[in-house]
Amino acid sequence: RYEHILLGHGSGGQLTAELIGKLFVPGFGGDVLGALEDAATLSLSSGNGVHGPRLAFTTDSFVVRPLFFPGGDIGRLAVHGTVNDLAVAGARPLFLSSAFILEEGLPLDDLRRIVASMRAACAEAGVTLVTGDTKVVDRGKGDGVFITTSGVGLVPEGRSLSIHSARPGDRILVSGTLGDHGIAVMSVREGLEFETVLESDTAPLNGLARTILETCSETRCMRDPTRGGLSSAVNELASASGVGVELEETAIPLRAEVRAACEMLGLDPLYVANEGKLIAVVPPEHADRVLGAMRSHPLGRDSALIGDVVAEHPGMVILRSRVGGRRVVTLLAGEQLPRIC
Amino acid sequence: RYEHILLGHGSGGQLTAELIGKLFVPGFGGDVLGALEDAATLSLSSGNGVHGPRLAFTTDSFVVRPLFFPGGDIGRLAVHGTVNDLAVAGARPLFLSSAFILEEGLPLDDLRRIVASMRAACAEAGVTLVTGDTKVVDRGKGDGVFITTSGVGLVPEGRSLSIHSARPGDRILVSGTLGDHGIAVMSVREGLEFETVLESDTAPLNGLARTILETCSETRCMRDPTRGGLSSAVNELASASGVGVELEETAIPLRAEVRAACEMLGLDPLYVANEGKLIAVVPPEHADRVLGAMRSHPLGRDSALIGDVVAEHPGMVILRSRVGGRRVVTLLAGEQLPRIC
Ligand SMILES: Nc1ncnc2c1ncn2[C@@H]1O[C@H](COP(=O)(O)OP(=O)(O)OP(=O)(O)O)[C@@H](O)[C@H]1O
Ligand SMILES: Nc1ncnc2c1ncn2[C@@H]1O[C@H](COP(=O)(O)OP(=O)(O)OP(=O)(O)O)[C@@H](O)[C@H]1O
Ligand SMILES: [Mg+2]
Ligand SMILES: [Mg+2]
Ligand SMILES: [Mg+2]
Ligand SMILES: [Mg+2]
Ligand SMILES: [Mg+2]
Ligand SMILES: [Mg+2]
Numbered sequence: 270r271y272e273h274i275l276l277g278h279g280s281g282g283q284l285t286a287e288l289i290g291k292l293f294v295p296g297f298g299g300d301v302l303g304a305l306e307d308a309a310t311l312s313l314s315s316g317n318g319v320h321g322p323r324l325a326f327t328t329d330s331f332v333v334r335p336l337f338f339p340g341g342d343i344g345r346l347a348v349h350g351t352v353n354d355l356a357v358a359g360a361r362p363l364f365l366s367s368a369f370i371l372e373e374g375l376p377l378d379d380l381r382r383i384v385a386s387m388r389a390a391c392a393e394a395g396v397t398l399v400t401g402d403t404k405v406v407d408r409g410k411g412d413g414v415f416i417t418t419s420g421v422g423l424v425p426e427g428r429s430l431s432i433h434s435a436r437p438g439d440r441i442l443v444s445g446t447l448g449d450h451g452i453a454v455m456s457v458r459e460g461l462e463f464e465t466v467l468e469s470d471t472a473p474l475n476g477l478a479r480t481i482l483e484t485c486s487e488t489r490c491m492r493d494p495t496r497g498g499l500s501s502a503v504n505e506l507a508s509a510s511g512v513g514v515e516l517e518e519t520a521i522p523l524r525a526e527v528r529a530a531c532e533m534l535g536l537d538p539l540y541v542a543n544e545g546k547l548i549a550v551v552p553p554e555h556a557d558r559v560l561g562a563m564r565s566h567p568l569g570r571d572s573a574l575i576g577d578v579v580a581e582h583p584g585m586v587i588l589r590s591r592v593g594g595r596r597v598v599t600l601l602a603g604e605q606l607p608r609i610c
Numbered sequence: 611r612y613e614h615i616l617l618g619h620g621s622g623g624q625l626t627a628e629l630i631g632k633l634f635v636p637g638f639g640g641d642v643l644g645a646l647e648d649a650a651t652l653s654l655s656s657g658n659g660v661h662g663p664r665l666a667f668t669t670d671s672f673v674v675r676p677l678f679f680p681g682g683d684i685g686r687l688a689v690h691g692t693v694n695d696l697a698v699a700g701a702r703p704l705f706l707s708s709a710f711i712l713e714e715g716l717p718l719d720d721l722r723r724i725v726a727s728m729r730a731a732c733a734e735a736g737v738t739l740v741t742g743d744t745k746v747v748d749r750g751k752g753d754g755v756f757i758t759t760s761g762v763g764l765v766p767e768g769r770s771l772s773i774h775s776a777r778p779g780d781r782i783l784v785s786g787t788l789g790d791h792g793i794a795v796m797s798v799r800e801g802l803e804f805e806t807v808l809e810s811d812t813a814p815l816n817g818l819a820r821t822i823l824e825t826c827s828e829t830r831c832m833r834d835p836t837r838g839g840l841s842s843a844v845n846e847l848a849s850a851s852g853v854g855v856e857l858e859e860t861a862i863p864l865r866a867e868v869r870a871a872c873e874m875l876g877l878d879p880l881y882v883a884n885e886g887k888l889i890a891v892v893p894p895e896h897a898d899r900v901l902g903a904m905r906s907h908p909l910g911r912d913s914a915l916i917g918d919v920v921a922e923h924p925g926m927v928i929l930r931s932r933v934g935g936r937r938v939v940t941l942l943a944g945e946q947l948p949r950i951c
Contacts, residue, residue: 279746405620
């Protein structure tokens with residue numbers, strides 16, 4: 270269909286899934302990679318019968334534009350993104366690496382601000398940045414700064430969250446309003462004005478994730494709905510687990526400003542990126558208790574029960590709409606919202 | 611002195627050292643980062659008296675131009691670079707991550723070739739790529755593809771290599787000819803022609819490193835002399851250990867083509883990057899045995915004893931030249947050889 274990389278290959282939607290599923294996964298091979306979890310979970314024991322804790326390992330590059338936006342900047346995002354992929358995999362995030370690709374001409378003051386912001390974000394999340402790298406590309410071959418963070422953490426014995434383990438009957442919880450990050454970035458980019466400044470939700474979710482797992486050790490899985498938004502997160506869950514998902518439109522928390530901006534920009538908030546939200550899939554009998562625990566956490570005050578896992582239409586996500594209709598929520602097509610993270 | 615990023619900040623020489631030492635290290639803080647080793651070595655034990663093996667963790671971005679060059683490509687380089695930083699830290703490399711920043715318009719065939727090459731390089735080095743990321747930037751905001759690999763490995767109990775532990779009397783060994791990688795890349799870029807094609811030395815050094823450590827458990831430290839070449843590697847060693855280094859010019863292995871190309875391009879081979887070489891610092895009584903072991907390894911056939919650690923002129927590297935003179939080998943100044951890895 271195409272022989273070159275398109276912007277949409279970075280959208281977190283259909284094209285990204287195709288590139289990963291058809292080029293990267295078969296190209297690299299391997300079961301751990303092929304499972305497509307937020308973080309890889311790895312055994313370090315040398316087969317001597319000792320079952321130590323397992324290592325979680327994950328990576329993300331950040332190419333967001335502009336570098337500074339309401340509620341955050343590329344540095345905070347780079348720390349939170351990697352902390353959150355470890356956290357939703359059930360790991361305790363411990364150590365980060367950070368590799369910088371700098372464009373010739375970048376003001377050193379911008380770099381200082383970004384580093385200060387990363388340091389604060391690491392402190393807040395309780396992780397330590399232990400190694401890094403610095404490359405420079407000539408003017409016009411980069412865009413200010415790109416940051417790639419990787420992270421390692423420990424997964425307690427006996428814990429196994431996976432996007433492959435949702436079962437019919439499970440309930441789907443979200444930790445707050447959707448779309449704040451993507452709309453905050455788009456708003457500065459497009460010069461949109463609101464009565465209040467809409468801020469990115471970027472935040473470290475390891476505390477909230479721990480609360481959830483302490484409340485319900487049977488939690489099936491968690492995900493951070495970043496690029497591609499809620500739609501990608503639940504579609505990936507539905508495919509991986511071979512189940513259907515039904516979402517209740519009226520239950521999905523949305524800020525009024527986000528709703529308004531989405532209408533203005535012609536965007537669907539289900540496809541807009543979040544950087545401080547997670548979804549949790551839990552057995553039905555634990556849903557209320559988990560919801561209560563989430564709401565009592567500062568980063569989960571607007572948590573809501575937004576849907577169910579069903580046996581019908583495996584691999585497919587259905588939205589039960591405000592007016593009683595049902596529509597399929599497909600993966601994002603095209604290249605909506607490039608360079609949002 | 612400057613308020614913006616210069617190409618030289620990526621050279622691996624003086625400007626890189628300044629940026630890391632004055633901006634990144636104080637900005638991020640932390641002892642592990644501040645030690646500036648090739649890989650961070652981390653304890654995972656939770657203070658319960660159990661001393662498990664320690665984790666080594668490292669990262670590098672790759673922005674080499676062109677993407678394909680004699681002897682390798684950006685993908686092989688990205689695998690080897692991270693494997694080698696783990697290996698010279700004394701770790702057994704185990705798992706890699708790989709984050710891609712793709713420029714809109716990149717031919718998918720180029721990406722397929724790169725992925726195939728990375729897979730082969732992983733297999734050769736005995737490591738598994740377990741997690742990744744894919745971002746796309748708009749045309750003119752990247753340069754084909756940038757790859758950031760991170761890696762984790764295990765450091766056996768009791769092993770502690772460090773650039774801080776060289777002592778007067780130690781001998782310095784190098785595993786083969788210098789400058790092959792940098793000159794191979796520069797030659798294609800500048801259209802230089804030689805009678806034989808000069809190839810990059812890019813190679814995984816974990817086998818050779820293991821051989822060295824098995825031969826001499828008292829090895830003080832190893833380094834891979836990448837950007838900034840031998841000069842940066844030994845200068846960093848001299849500063850970190852508070853010792854002097856004396857190098858014997860006639861002992862340094864150089865290919866005739868590299869020597870010729872360096873003369874043509876006005877380069878000093880001591881400053882040119884290597885991607886498949888290591889230096890090892892060993893106590894004098896072990897030097898011959900280690901040299902023998904290195905020479906018996908396929909990747910160390912041209913190994914040589916090139917210098918000594920001395921108590922005099924701490925922090926300074928002196929080259930005893932062919933004609934009997936002595937000159938200071940400083941860190942690379944300026945921006946020679948940009949985007950070599
Ligand atoms: N280039 C790649 N090579 C190998 N695996 C990849 C690559 N890109 C992504 N993956 C894998 O695909 C899965 C989804 O990746 P993706 O980056 O969409 O997840 P994420 O990091 O949770 O989301 P985001 O990047 O939006 O934060 C992960 O398991 C990841 O390891
Ligand atoms: N941006 C950065 N932030 C924090 N630490 C950094 C940064 N860049 C480099 N470092 C640290 O500085 C030291 C030297 O880094 P450098 O990248 O020169 O080493 P290397 O990876 O061995 O060389 P190369 O990148 O040429 O392969 C390492 O300990 C690394 O962790
Ligand atoms: Mg994720
Ligand atoms: Mg992520
Ligand atoms: Mg490096
Ligand atoms: Mg190194
Ligand atoms: Mg390196
Ligand atoms: Mg990702």
